[in-house]
Amino acid sequence: xVNLLSNAxxxxxxxxxxxxxxxxxxxxxxxxVQDFGKGIDEKFxxxxxxxxxxxxxxxxxxxxxxxxxxxxxxxxxAQGGNIGVKSELNLGSTFYFSIPKSI
Numbered sequence: 001x002v003n004l005l006s007n008a009x010x011x012x013x014x015x016x017x018x019x020x021x022x023x024x025x026x027x028x029x030x031x032x033v034q035d036f037g038k039g040i041d042e043k044f045x046x047x048x049x050x051x052x053x054x055x056x057x058x059x060x061x062x063x064x065x066x067x068x069x070x071x072x073x074x075x076x077x078a079q080g081g082n083i084g085v086k087s088e089l090n091l092g093s094t095f096y097f098s099i100p101k102s103i
Contacts, residue, residue, distance in 0.1 A: 003068045008035035028098040036092040049073045
């Protein structure tokens, strides 16, 4: 959650709104972090969870390592959960993940 929230802040404009949600979906809890930043081109959305991958030409991400989302994915999947993203250019991104209530 911390990584998704810090990314939302990093890639949003100043004074932009960020929405955080959680929902009980039976045996799991689902979390969302939605921003209204520049969004992620569809051709890169599958790769953003790969180690060391950074979206090209994204000046704010140049100081990162490209590990945050990969580590988040590994951590969530190790708990039996899943993670994903929905994003549109110039409209923002929604990162979501779910984890079981108990393993």
